[in-house]
Amino acid sequence: MAYEVTNVDKGVPIKSWTLGVPFEDQARQQLRNIASLPFIHKWVAAMPDVHLGKGATIGSVIPTLGAVIPAAVGVDIGCGMMAVKTDLTARDLPDNLAPMRSAIEAAVPHGRSATRSKRDKGAWGELPDTVANAWNRELAERFNRLTDKHGVLKNTNNVNHLGTLGTGNHFIEVCLDENQAVWIMLHSGSRGVGNRIGSHFIELAKKDMQRWFINLPDKDLAYLAEGSDNFNDYIEAVGWAQDYARINRQLMMEKTLAAVAGVLGRPVLGQLQAVNCHHNYVSREHHYGEDVLLTRKGAVSAKEGELGIIPGSMGARSFIVRGLGNAESFCTCSHGAGRVMSRTEAKKRVSVAEHAEATRDVECRKDAAVVDETPSAYKNIESVMAAQDDLVEVIHTLKQVVCVKG
Numbered sequence: 502m503a504y505e506v507t508n509v510d511k512g513v514p515i516k517s518w519t520l521g522v523p524f525e526d527q528a529r530q531q532l533r534n535i536a537s538l539p540f541i542h543k544w545v546a547a548m549p550d551v552h553l554g555k556g557a558t559i560g561s562v563i564p565t566l567g568a569v570i571p572a573a574v575g576v577d578i579g580c581g582m583m584a585v586k587t588d589l590t591a592r593d594l595p596d597n598l599a600p601m602r603s604a605i606e607a608a609v610p611h612g613r614s615a616t617r618s619k620r621d622k623g624a625w626g627e628l629p630d631t632v633a634n635a636w637n638r639e640l641a642e643r644f645n646r647l648t649d650k651h652g653v654l655k656n657t658n659n660v661n662h663l664g665t666l667g668t669g670n671h672f673i674e675v676c677l678d679e680n681q682a683v684w685i686m687l688h689s690g691s692r693g694v695g696n697r698i699g700s701h702f703i704e705l706a707k708k709d710m711q712r713w714f715i716n717l718p719d720k721d722l723a724y725l726a727e728g729s730d731n732f733n734d735y736i737e738a739v740g741w742a743q744d745y746a747r748i749n750r751q752l753m754m755e756k757t758l759a760a761v762a763g764v765l766g767r768p769v770l771g772q773l774q775a776v777n778c779h780h781n782y783v784s785r786e787h788h789y790g791e792d793v794l795l796t797r798k799g800a801v802s803a804k805e806g807e808l809g810i811i812p813g814s815m816g817a818r819s820f821i822v823r824g825l826g827n828a829e830s831f832c833t834c835s836h837g838a839g840r841v842m843s844r845t846e847a848k849k850r851v852s853v854a855e856h857a858e859a860t861r862d863v864e865c866r867k868d869a870a871v872v873d874e875t876p877s878a879y880k881n882i883e884s885v886m887a888a889q890d891d892l893v894e895v896i897h898t899l900k901q902v903v904c905v906k907g
């Protein structure tokens with residue numbers, strides 16, 4: 502048995518794939534809070550990258566019946582990863598990768614829009630046909646329906662933000678796999694509009710709890726009950742934001758491939774193998790005899806044969822994995838290494854020189870502003886992978902040579 506079972510006395514059990522990896526007491530308590538809710542189906546699963554989150558634990562899988570917890574899905578709805586294998590190999594890359602990093606940074610708006618208002622215009626209006634068609638036909642109409650009922654969602658930056666990376670932990674990388682093939686991998690979500698949707702429904706859920714005099718172990722576990730208007734609207738909104746996030750990643754991938762092609766002066770084919778997976782989301786799935794709402798908060802679907810992406814850190818290896826369909830994890834794996842240190846702690850404990858040393862073989866930022874993202878702020882990805890070898894098998898191992906941080 503590759504997992505530990507705890508919380509057998511109260512609520513549902515917690516099954517944790519955390520053998521050999523750090524697992525903080527605060528995260529364990531947060532999981533117990535979730536497990537005490539009356540609408541959890543079977544158990545809560547914790548992945549090896551588990552760590553404290555807001556309301557619900559990052560790296561957790563929460564199957565619910567008749568309710569959904571908006572804060573468990575989080576505010577970066579649909580955050581996830583996309584990776585494509587290109588037709589390039591290491592030999593096609595120049596020795597000096599600085600111009601490639603600059604070209605990607607110029608092609609994909611990143612960082613805070615407030616300080617980069619001129620650049621952070623998004624890619625709206627110049628969408629590739631496939632993406633533009635998906636938006637025109639579906640997303641606009643669905644979004645208008647949402648704003649008709651929830652006016653607060655109207656003035657979001659969704660137009661400007663489509664095709665932009667975001668801040669901090671979001672990144673774009675050029676990587677080499679075990680055969681020296683070049684991959685492009687990126688991490689981003691639903692940007693400002695997803696944040697507005699998430700925050701709005703978290704507040705509505707809290708109001709519902711007050712109205713119904715429901716006491717919770719943590720107010721961020723406020724839920725929406727199936728059948729209510731808010732529940733129906735949330736399901737519609739969260740699905741919309743998940744689709745937006747997926748298209749956002751596709752768009753940035755196309756921009757990045759074009760930027761790399763521009764630097765190399767040759768076309769780059771990025772369709773050899775492609776994976777685009779959410780790691781903060783909710784979906785309707787069937788597990789242990791019930792149709793549940795399955796919330797993966799910092800976790801990736803790993804149904805049998807399904808491909809996923811598990812990134813390490815800006816100085817460590819990342820993995821393209823194939824799901825083994827382990828039912829006890831609700832067919833899930835980790836979404837990364839997971840933080841082992843808060844951002845504040847990382848900034849206190851790690852110097853810029855240490856960060857530069859930890860990323861010496863990567864063309865990336867080495868300044869004080871990215872030290873909170875330094876490799877030692879994350880768990881050891883090799884131990885995290887070992888702890889979930891019954892959930893996924895590794896099909897490609899990637900190591901970045903360029904990393905653009907948000």
Ligand SMILES: Nc1nc2c(ncn2[C@@H]2O[C@H](COP(=O)(O)O)[C@@H](O)[C@H]2O)c(=O)[nH]1
Nearest residue numbers: 670672812813814815819836837838839840
């Ligand atoms: N390959 C890289 N992996 C990274 C980088 N920064 C963070 N990470 C990993 O991604 C997950 C994403 O977690 P999230 O909760 O922020 O969505 C994180 O756990 C790390 O393992 C990077 O620059 N490159």
Ligand SMILES: [Mn+2]
Nearest residue numbers: 577580689690
């Ligand atoms: Mn995100």
Ligand SMILES: [Mn+2]
Nearest residue numbers: 580581688780
């Ligand atoms: Mn993420």
